[in-house]
Amino acid sequence: MKYKLYFLLFILFLLPKLYAQENIYILFNNEEGDVIKEYSHSKRFYLNPVIDASYFIHHKSNHHIKKVTLESLSDNVISKSEANELVRCKLENKAQKFEKNTGLKGNIHRNPPYNFNALFESIYIYKKTDSLSGTLYEVEWFYAIE
8 A cells, every 4th residue: 555655646746747848938029020910809929930821829818928037038038940940840759659659650740730839838929128138928829821
């Protein structure tokens, strides 16, 4: 009985770490032509480079806004290009695991439709307000093909 309790505690503490997902912080850059469209209940962020019709949406009632310093995020802020590459790598790894576990070959996890939100714990857009600080917008990533 004692060992079952230890085993159960071990599993309860280990499982969240095995399935932990990361937060992703993507830089909003006016100088590269990134655009924000504001609506009554939301903001849409359109970031470059544009390789598809995807956008990020911040719902004012559901998502958080946080003032931060760039220093507090250190090297965690990435460009849209780097975010696209990170998603591609995650989808490729998922497809390889699927093929290894099932023996089925194909592009099941490599082809649309995608739900990029499921790949991360939270997705944030970092918009600079000055050289030292900015605003983090919690967003959802909507993928769409043109």
